[in-house]
Amino acid sequence: DIYFLHDEDAIHRDLHSGNILHYKSNNEWYIGDLGFCGPVDKPLGSIYGNLSYIAPEVIFGKECTKASDIYSMGMLMWEISAGQPPFANFDHNYDLAMNIVNGMRPRIVSETPLEYKKLMKQYMDSQINMILMTEMNEISLSPNLQMVRIARN
Numbered sequence: 001d002i003y004f005l006h007d008e009d010a011i012h013r014d015l016h017s018g019n020i021l022h023y024k025s026n027n028e029w030y031i032g033d034l035g036f037c038g039p040v041d042k043p044l045g046s047i048y049g050n051l052s053y054i055a056p057e058v059i060f061g062k063e064c065t066k067a068s069d070i071y072s073m074g075m076l077m078w079e080i081s082a083g084q085p086p087f088a089n090f091d092h093n094y095d096l097a098m099n100i101v102n103g104m105r106p107r108i109v110s111e112t113p114l115e116y117k118k119l120m121k122q123y124m125d126s127q128i129n130m131i132l133m134t135e136m137n138e139i140s141l142s143p144n145l146q147m148v149r150i151a152r153n
Contacts, residue, residue, distance in 0.1 A: 011064055013049065049133065053071075055068035073124075075124065081111075
């Protein structure tokens with residue numbers, strides 16, 4: 001899971017639902033596409049990814065961090081609860097990017113369980129998710145979520 005990646009002082013930099021793989025044969029989930037994954041201390045120097053999942057501070061021009069991966073996890077949690085990608089009804093343009101930087105988040109579905117909702121909000125809160133990184137040992141979204149390297153052609 002993302003904790004193991006972060007425990008190795010690496011960050012994914014491009015977490016979104018297209019990079020989450022499900023193997024039906026054993027019902028396990030994996031984080032894939034580690035092409036932009038790398039050491040925390042080796043910045044890419046540019047923004048890459050799906051706008052809906054990019055942390056506001058990264059859109060604003062700061063480097064990706066473990067906290068920005070946690071923000072992306074919050075957006076993945078939102079997608080799971082809503083059944084569609086975040087900001088699916090918006091044009092993915094400069095205006096959306098600036099709205100995200102200024103605090104816009106997708107509206108949480110009312111039927112979302114309370115504890116899930118709390119954790120998701122914490123992950124999407126750019127200030128709080130820095131604190132949560134220190135608690136990742138205790139938090140596990142799925143015992144079956146593991147990291148896998150995808151062979152690239």
